[in-house]
Amino acid sequence: MATSFLSASHLLLSPNGEARKCRLMGTTQSLFLSNKNGVISKFHGSFVVKSMFGMGRKKATVVKRETVIPDPDYRLPVAFLGLAGGLAYTDNLFGAVPVGLIGLLLLVQSTRVKFVFDDEALEVKIGEQLEESGENAFVGGKNRWKYSSFVNWELWWPNFPILVYFKETQTKPEGQIHFFPVIFNGKQLYDVMVERAGPSKTSGPK
Structure with missing residues (x-):
């Protein structure tokens, strides 16, 4: 049987009596168009409905989470520098020098390293201008x-956070572990990690 390819536009009545435009295309057979009240029309010549009753639908609104950058926290570098001072006071220069250098390094990093939590990922950036690291x-x-690649994470220790640990599968499928000194506000860091990466086994900072 010979077939024909037809294209037409028809005005159909929706259940509430409004006219809706329908674009039809097809090649053989008969087509019945119906609504809640029953059959509206019968068409001969095989039509396929391309679009019907789809007008007026609202698109879903996607709300992005705000970018969060925890404030710097100098307690950890100050603690190291204080310990170095105590060691130097007791004439333990062998211990005071490396501890003091770690304290100085952490102090500098506290002023320049930023943890940036955007809508989909955690990124380490540098300086007030948030340059690439x-x-x-x-x-x-x-x-x-x-965040979707995070396997688990921990904050040690909540009352005086020193290290943040997390494991992710983005760097390598079997998982990659990361440790960072907590040179940021521990409460802010914990709250945003829970929100973006899910709960941790540790309790929140007091």
Whole structure:
């Protein structure tokens, strides 16, 4: 049987009596168009409904989460510098020098390193201008990890946070572990990690 390819536009009545425009295309057979009240029309010549009663639908609104940057916290570097001062006071220069250097390094990093939590990922950036931090010096790859790749994370210790740990599968499928000194506001850091990466086994900072 010969077939024909037809294209037409028809005005149909919706259940509330409004006219709706329908674009039809097809090749053989008969087509019945119906609504809640029953059959509206019968068409001959095989039509396929391309669009019908789809007008007026609202698109879903996607709300993005705000970017969060925890404030710097100098308690950890000050603690190291205080310990170094105590060691120096007792003439233990062998211990005071490395501890003091760690304290100075953490103090400098506290003023320049930023944890930036955007809508989909945690990224390490540098300075007030939030410049790119480049590739990770230890494991390679960009210092940006999607929350969906996080396997687990911890904050040690909540009352006086020293280290934040997390494991992600973005760097490598079997999982990559990261440790960072907590040179940020521990409460802000914990709250945003819970919100974006899910709960941790540790309790929240007091």
